[in-house]
Amino acid sequence: MNFASLPMYDLPELASATGAWWAGLAAHMQRQGIADVPEVCAVPDDLERHWCSPNLLFSQTCGYPLTHQLNGKVRLLGLPVYACKGCDRDGFYSSVIVVPGSSNLFSLADCRSARAVYNTDDSMSGLLALRAAAASQHDQADPFFRSLSRSGGHRRSLQSVADGKADVACIDAVTFALLSRIEPELVSRVRVLGQSPKVPGLPYITSLTANAETVERLRTALRQAMADPALSDVRAELLLSGITFPDPAHYNVILDLEAAASRLTLA
Known part of the structure; x- marks a missing residue:
């Protein structure tokens, strides 16, 4: 059984919008012929274990886990773009x-x-x-x-x-x-x-075991959901404005920042 989650930006006041966004995504995934798409998102207690499961169909993580504990354990799907101050059209944010x-x-x-x-x-x-x-x-x-x-x-x-x-x-x-x-x-x-x-924003991911065909179908579903007029109000509520598909190497800027600041003692 596959499972999915949307644990980032999961403010209680946005639970309805987050659920509607997943329902829209799931519908587009099903239209792409993806099997065993969960009806609702999981709320995992152990995110790292959840993300590393071979049954993970879809989730969102932060760039730091992606470049550290999840490195080589998940597959990068895409990078959502957010419409707010501090976020760029390429998905980078601050x-x-x-x-x-x-x-x-x-x-x-x-x-x-x-x-x-x-x-x-x-x-x-x-x-x-x-x-x-x-x-x-x-x-x-x-x-x-x-x-x-x-x-x-x-x-x-x-x-x-x-x-x-x-x-x-x-x-x-x-x-x-x-x-x-x-x-x-x-x-x-x-x-x-x-x-x-600024660094690349919070990426959508899938299991490392996902084959190339599944990954492409998931990316097509993301493109279509981001352009679906029926989901425009939900996207606006969540500040979603698009999707990009960066090279995973773009996230190395996080490692560069960490290295540059490694000598600093915060407190």
Whole structure:
């Protein structure tokens, strides 16, 4: 039995739209002759195990897992393009660097010795983006930030900064745009200092065992779903505007960023 998931940008307020997007994708997959397309998405407890399963038909991951723990274990299908500030038409995106709206921090240099917060250890947009941004200001052995805490999610990081419990965080541009619409009061309590370096966005993947014919059918289904007029409202709600099919080597920019910032001690 195949299974699928859409675990990225899975805000509770978007559950209906995410379900409708999967239903549309699934219908186009079935029209392409793909067998055993799940009716609903799974909600896995162990994402890495889920992604590495030979029964994975479709999912979305982050660029950092793709270049690290999933390297050589999954197949890149395509790269969705998002219509929001901080995202380019080629699918590259950045994170926004946020501080409390009432703070006296007006540049990244001002954040030296500040309290930083990030979402998860395997996040390009939360942790590595923060590291890369700090490395652009600091190349010494002593720590850049006074403290560094893990929140468990971008929304929690944003809440921590808005509440003044942390001074700075990097928030995925798509998440920030979605929350600006869903929870404007929260976003209004932070101020954007700038953006992190741009990297390829969050890719759609399938099992490494998928053959070339299945991969091409999945990509055709993605093209058709992104152009389907019946799904235009759902795509707009999720900020989806297109699909690209990059060479997997494009994601090596993440490894380059990590290497360039490897000497930096965050806290």
